[in-house]
Amino acid sequence: MIHCDNLVKIYKAADLEVVALQGLDLNVEKGELMAIIGNSGSGKSTLLNMLGGLDRPSAGKLLVDGKNLLNFNERDLVKYKRETVGFVWQNNARNLIPYLTALENVELPVLLQGRRKRDRALELLEAVGLGHRSGNKLNQLSGGEQQRVAIAIALANQPKLLLADEPTGSVDSKMANQILDLFRELNRSMGLTVVIVTHDPLLAKKVDRVVAIRDGKTSSEMIRRKSYAEELEELANGLNSEEEESHVEYAVMDKSGRLQIPSSYLESIGASNAQRIRVTVENGRIVLLPPE
Template identity: 80%
Template sequence: MIHCENLVKIYKVADLEVVALQGLDLHVEDGELMAIIGNSGSGKSTLLNMLGGLDRPSAGHLVVDGKNLLKFTERDIVRYKRETVGFVWQNNARNLIPYLTAQENVELPMLLSGKRRKQRALELLEAVGLGHRVRNKLSELSGGEQQRVAIAIALANRPRLLLADEPTGSVDSRMADQILDLFRDLNRNMGLTVVIVTHDPQLAKKVDRVVAIRDGKTSSEFIRSKSYAEELAELEAGVAQSPDAHIEYAVLDKAGRLQIPGDYLKEIGVDGTNKVRVTIEDGKIVLLPPEK
């Protein structure tokens, strides 16, 4: 579904240049549910904007659903945003119109498509658990319910890719769990590819793969040792859970470079230096602090 290779994004303001992405690589399979995590300024929101057709890379290779976004005309971008991708923002004001009902908000993206709007809107609101709130305006809905309406809007035109930017950032932990469960249901029942961007590492408990971005590059991946469905089945059967449900992998670029988490370097005494000793011992690559 998503193929990013050596993606670079440079923002220019007057004489100032800010490099947001520095040769990022990312591959997402069709029908996958995954999360992208990283600190503020790591480049995760920049990546999401490019996947959504809201921004363009400065260099590199970006293909989504077989479409090369670097070769898109403005007309192609409009069609892509209308037909291929759905977007859920953290700020509900970017998704919702306050003086419309939940149903009217969901119908709005379908106006230009000429499709049967009312039935589709009702089906989507039912799918996100709001079949009983279709005639309510936003002021009558909780923050979590508004976010569910936003998800229904993102699905209105049957996208193949759903992007969510901090979708649980403005709700409490209980509602965040419900929203993440909803993404999993949509992924499983509709075959949607779902990419969630967040700064919350707890999301790893709900998805099968987590990609960590650091300094504009893919630095590591966390992959489940067993599926979420298998873990739920074991919980129901009373099987004790392992504290480490995911295995962390460092990501190598084509030149063999990798980013090592700072905590690991501090653990071996490499702090405040840009050099380490690299040796091979018993078939393993070993990093050591520089000799004093």
Template identity: 80%
Template structure:
């Protein structure tokens, strides 16, 4: 569904150039439910905007559902945004029109397709558990209910890819759980590929794969030992206890053999501020040592 290779994005302001993405690689299979995490300024929102067709890469490869988003014309991009991708923003003001009812908000994007909007909109509100609130204006809905209306809007044109930018950032823990459960249900029942961008590492416990971005590159991946569904089934049957470590973390190795070593690892061997380290191969393992340790050993 998503293929990124050597993705670069440079923003220019006056004489200043800012590298938001610096050769990012990412693969997402069709039907995946995955999360992208990273600190503020890591490049995750830049990536999301490009996946949504809202911004273009400076260089590299970016293909979504077979469309080359670097070279696509304006007409293809408009069709892509209407038919392929749906967006859920953290700020509900970007999703919703306040003077319309929940039903009217969902009907609006369906108007562009010429389909019967009322039936489709009611179906989507029911899918997100809000059929009983169809006639309510936004000021009559809670933050979590508004976010679920936003999800229904994002699904209005049956997208193949759903992008969610901090979808649980403005709701409480209980509502965040419900929204994530809704994403899982949509992913499982409708087969929609869902990419959630967040700074919250707790999301790692809810999805099967998490990609971490640091300094504009993918730095590590966390892959669940067992699928979330398998884990829940075992817990319900009393066959297993909840694991504290649900995922295995892998460093990402690019085609040139480069990887990002977590800062905590480097700090633990006294090499946090070093600009070079010593590598050795021993017993089938690659050992990283700080420069002073390597020099002393020599």
């Protein structure tokens, strides 16, 4: 569904240049449920905006559903945003119109698709568990319910790719759990590819893969050991061990053989501020040592 190869994004303001992405590589399979994490300024939101057609790459390759976004003109971008991708923002003011009901908010994008708006809008609200709140204005809905309406709106154009920017950032942990469960259900029932940018550690327990971005590049990936369904079944049968980590973490190596070592690892060997590090091979393993 997504293929990023040596992706670069440079922002220019007057004489200042900021490199947000520095040759990022990433592949996301169709039907995958994955998260992107990283500190502020790491480039994760820049990547999400480019996947959503809201920003253009400066260099590299960006393919989504077989479409090369670097070759798009403005008309192509509008068509792409209307037919391929759905977007859920953290800030509900960007998702919703406050003086409309939940149903009316969802009807607007459905109307743009030329479909029978009321039936389709009700169907979408039912899909996110809010059919019983369709006639409520936004000020009568909780933050979590408003975010569910926003997800229904993002599904209105029947997208192949759903992007979510900090979707649990403004709700409590219980509601965050429910929203993440909803993403998993939509991923499973509709075959949606879902990419979520988040700071929420709960998410690592829910998604299949977590990609960490640091300094504009993918630095590590966490892959689920067992499927989420298998873990739930083991938990129900009392077989799940809390001591076992749900994911395995891998460092990501680029085509030149470079990788980013987690800072905690470097600190543990006293090399956190070192510009050089010794690399040796011992018993079939690559070993990193602090400078002498």
